[in-house]
Amino acid sequence: MVVVSESVSVRSLTVRYGNTVALHDVSASFEPGTVTALVGHNGSGKSTVLQSLAGIVEPASGAVDIRHRRISYVPQRSDVNDRMAVTVGEVVAMGTWPRRGILGRASAADRRAVDEAIDRLKLTDLRSRRLAELSGGQRQRALLAQALVEHGDLVLLDEPTTGLDAEAREIINSVVDDEAARGAVVVMATHDADDADRADVTITLGRGEILSSTRRDRRFVGGGAHDGRLASGQ
Structure with a gap:
């Protein structure tokens, strides 16, 4: 809370x-x-x-x-390079970077936060898909899931x-x-x-x-x- x-x-x-x-x-x-x-x-x-x-x-x-x-900021989809060779799970996990740094090791709490955000945004079946393969709505949900992880x-x-x-x-x-x-x-x-x-x-x-x-x-x-x-x- x-x-x-x-x-x-x-x-x-x-x-x-x-x-x-x-x-x-x-x-x-x-x-x-x-x-x-x-x-x-x-x-x-x-x-x-x-x-x-x-x-x-x-x-x-x-x-x-x-x-x-x-601060959690979700830009317009047009501002995001959706051709990046990253998966939905990797995009959402980027939300842990402010806490642990890019090279820091994710904690159990970090991994749990990623799982929960993916579940809330109904992205479980898309977790291994690349961002470039998603529809506009799916990409937006992935970006919002990343923001949820940032809390x-x-x-x-x-x-x-x-x-x-x-x-x-x-x-x-x-x-x-x-x-x-x-x-x-x-x-x-x-x-x-x-x-x-x-x-x-x-x-x-x-x-x-x-x-x-x-x-x-x-x-x-x-x-x-x-x-x-x-x-x-x-």
């Missing part, structure tokens, strides 16, 4: 890629035990928020407060169900719910309206700014594209 009492947050975050502003003055808070969906058109800044939280991109200004949490208390998912069949979507959504239920902070970028509706909080981005933010039970902030931040104390 993850025990996290404080939220993860970004404050007045601005990110630039060359002369392009990807995020402008964005502030948001992500609570333990909840799923936050980031929605918006391509180029709205969804993936940049995730990559900022993951420490992949450096902000031009502002701050990211993650309090030294363990992060900040779980970042970039378009986890986009283009997948109903079975894969159901499996992934169940795991997402379980991760929040154990107390993790879960943040996912999605184009899928059903995924957004299932989330506890939905943040809509446009042109790198926050357009609106809603909880499942009530709307708690209004304002236009130039507001750029969530209400405090949400």
Whole structure:
């Protein structure tokens, strides 16, 4: 069980890629035990928020407060070289590397975590298959299984169900719910309206700014594209 009492947050975050502003003055808070969906058109800044939280991109200004949490980041499938000559079991086992290092020996607990993740993502029959031989949904499940093994208390998912069949979507959504239920902070970028509706909080981005933010039970902030931040104390 993850025990996290404080939220993860970004404050007045601005990110630039060359002369392009990807995020402008964005502030948001992500609570333990909840799923936050980031929605918006391509180029709205969804993936940049995730990559900022993951420490992949450096902000031009502002701050990211993650309090030294363990981070599990699952990128879009298009960002992964699925032609790597590795099996599903090897991909999932990579989730133990942050604990033991690439050359360290896997412990019994590591091996058990890999087995459990493969079982949860319904990959047992595919364990010896190479990543290149899998369907899109199967590859995405393998990447999510790797994240489960990492056992992060900040779980970042970039378009986890986009283009997948109903079975894969159901499996992934169940795991997402379980991760929040154990107390993790879960943040996912999605184009899928059903995924957004299932989330506890939905943040809509446009042109790198926050357009609106809603909880499942009530709307708690209004304002236009130039507001750029969530209400405090949400």
